Amino acid sequence: MPESLNILFTAKEQVTLERSPVAEPGPGEVLVRTTWTLVSTGTECICYGQLYEPGTHWERYARYPMAAGYSHAGVVERIGPGVTDLAPGDRVASFASHRQWVCAPAGQFLRVPEGVSDEEATFYALATVAQNAVRRAAHEMGDIVAVIGLGILGQLVVQYARVMGAWEVIAIDPSETRLGMAAAHGATHTLCCRADAARDAIAEITRGRMADVVYDVTGFPEAFAPAQRLARRFGRLVLLGDSWAPSEQRLTQDFLWRGLQVIGAFSGDPPATADGHHFWTRPHMCQLFFDYLRRDQMRVRDLITHRFHPEQAPEVYAMLLRDRSSTLGVLFDWRDVA
Numbered sequence: 001m002p003e004s005l006n007i008l009f010t011a012k013e014q015v016t017l018e019r020s021p022v023a024e025p026g027p028g029e030v031l032v033r034t035t036w037t038l039v040s041t042g043t044e045c046i047c048y049g050q051l052y053e054p055g056t057h058w059e060r061y062a063r064y065p066m067a068a069g070y071s072h073a074g075v076v077e078r079i080g081p082g083v084t085d086l087a088p089g090d091r092v093a094s095f096a097s098h099r100q101w102v103c104a105p106a107g108q109f110l111r112v113p114e115g116v117s118d119e120e121a122t123f124y125a126l127a128t129v130a131q132n133a134v135r136r137a138a139h140e141m142g143d144i145v146a147v148i149g150l151g152i153l154g155q156l157v158v159q160y161a162r163v164m165g166a167w168e169v170i171a172i173d174p175s176e177t178r179l180g181m182a183a184a185h186g187a188t189h190t191l192c193c194r195a196d197a198a199r200d201a202i203a204e205i206t207r208g209r210m211a212d213v214v215y216d217v218t219g220f221p222e223a224f225a226p227a228q229r230l231a232r233r234f235g236r237l238v239l240l241g242d243s244w245a246p247s248e249q250r251l252t253q254d255f256l257w258r259g260l261q262v263i264g265a266f267s268g269d270p271p272a273t274a275d276g277h278h279f280w281t282r283p284h285m286c287q288l289f290f291d292y293l294r295r296d297q298m299r300v301r302d303l304i305t306h307r308f309h310p311e312q313a314p315e316v317y318a319m320l321l322r323d324r325s326s327t328l329g330v331l332f333d334w335r336d337v338a
Contacts, residue, residue, distance in 0.1 A: 004101035005337055007313045009066040012050040013321065015314040016065070022101045025080035030109060032092060032102045038071035038122035039098075039330040041320050042151060042219050043242065048317045053245045067097035073112065073121040074102065074334075086111065093121040093286070098310065100337050110286050115294040119331060123152070123300045127289040128282050130156035133240045133265035134164060135280060137213050141165035146202060146211040146230050147187075148195045149218035149241055150178035152303060152328055155185060157215050157240070159298045162186035170205060172198050175325055185299060196226035210235065217241045221248035228254040236261045304329035310337055 003019040010016040025031045045051065047066060052058030076090045083106045086092065092109035096102040112121040130153050139145075145161045147154050150173040161169045162185075170189045171182035179190040189205050191198050195218070202210060210232040216223050219241035228251070231237050237260055243249055254260060292298040308316050310332045320327065 002101065004099050005310060005334075006100070007068050007098035007310060007332075009048050009062075009068050010064055012064075013048060013318070015048070015068075015317050017311060017313065023103050025078055025083075025103055027081045028083060028105055028107075029080040029103055030076050030083055030086055030092075030106045031078045032074040032094070032096075032104075032109065033077045034072060034074040034096075034100050034102060034334040035091075035118045036073050036122050036334065037069050037096075037098045037332045038126070039069065039316070039320070039332070040071060040126060040152075041324050041327060041330060042153075043070075044068055045317070045320050045324065046219075049321045053248075056246055067099070069098035070095045071122045071125040072096035072098075072102065073118040076109075077101075079106070091118060091121070093124045095125055098313070098332055100310070100334055110283055113290055113294065116290050117301070119304060120293055120300050121290075122331065123156075123303075123329070124286050124289055126152050127156055127300075128285045129153065129265070130240070131160060131285045131289060133157065133215065133238050133263075134160040136263050136265045137215075137236055137238050139164045139166070139213065142167045143212040144168045144170070144206055144209065144232075146170040146172060146198075146214045147182070148172045148198075148214065148216050148223055148227055148230075149220075150175065150182050151217065151324075153240060154178075154215070154217040155181060155303055155328065156298075156300075157217060158182050158187050159185050159292075161213075163292065163297055168205065170198075170202060170211065177326065178328070181303065181328070184302070194226075195223045195230065199226070199229050202230050206232075212236065213238065215240055219243050221245045224249040225252050228252050228260060231258070231260055233258045234260070236263055238263045238265055240265050242266075300329070304331060306330045307333055310334055 008016045047062035091112040145166045171187035172191045214231045216227040217240045
């Protein structure tokens with residue numbers, strides 16, 4: 001059996017490339033050879049740089065040594081006894097970390113359909129996070145939507161909002177490059193500023209109505225308070241960016257006086273299995289995302305800005321920690337790893 005090259009965070013700002021034995025798949029398991037993995041730049045930089053405030057959920061999540069990443073695509077190499085829904089050669093996506101080989105229960109993998117590339121499939125984890133947030137927002141046709149923060153999650157929210165029938169999608173970010181991408185993917189208005197400078201422009205765009213739904217996808221605690229001023233009376237504010245300092249996020253008088261609804265959305269929200277009350281499990285949301293890609297209703301290929309060999313991981317994370325403003329989709333290419 002081959003060995004697997006794996007990317008680990010072993011201490012603050014320390015990346016280790018480790019090789020580990022690869023097990024034969026047991027009953028109900030499959031062995032997958034990785035082709036591409038996507039870096040979740042926000043989450044992974046917080047863990048890599050230990051940027052979170054003490055006493056938060058981050059301390060439980062970011063424990064060294066930590067297997068980095070959760071956006072994976074690959075090809076089934078072998079299957080264990082009892083596996084009937086996957087076969088060698090099938091292309092699959094999963095929440096696996098940055099590693100060359102993955103051996104796990106078959107139920108943890110989702111088949112990637114024809115018409116969706118492995119690179120595109122790596123976006124499925126973040127796409128289901130964004131889709132879950134859009135569902136939690138309970139959109140209506142004709143909503144005015146404001147999206148603050150145009151990293152990958154924000155870009156995906158812009159696209160989902162247009163698919164859901166939003167009247168106006170207002171994208172807010174200080175990066176002209178990211179605003180250009182959002183405009184190409186369905187944003188009807190772009191504001192090159194931070195949330196605290198966007199209120200007058202949104203009032204003008206909406207003729208004083210303000211936004212029905214505001215998404216804070218920044219992860220920055222200081223964006224939460226001004227985001228509340230962008231929503232209309234009885235509007236919804238969706239908190240999607242997982243902040244490194246949640247104790248600094250403040251509710252303002254707008255929350256009470258204007259009857260705002262604050263909605264938290266997280267990757268663990270969807271139920272594991274469908275029942276009479278909940279159809280939209282993570283696999284169902286993934287299938288919908290893949291169909292949107294196949295129909296060209298959503299696009300992620302042009303969100304990819306960087307591709308690297310896994311052995312460049314130490315330099316990649318150091319670069320991301322210094323400045324992420326020029327990056328969006330950062331991929332590791334595992335196809336030629338020996």
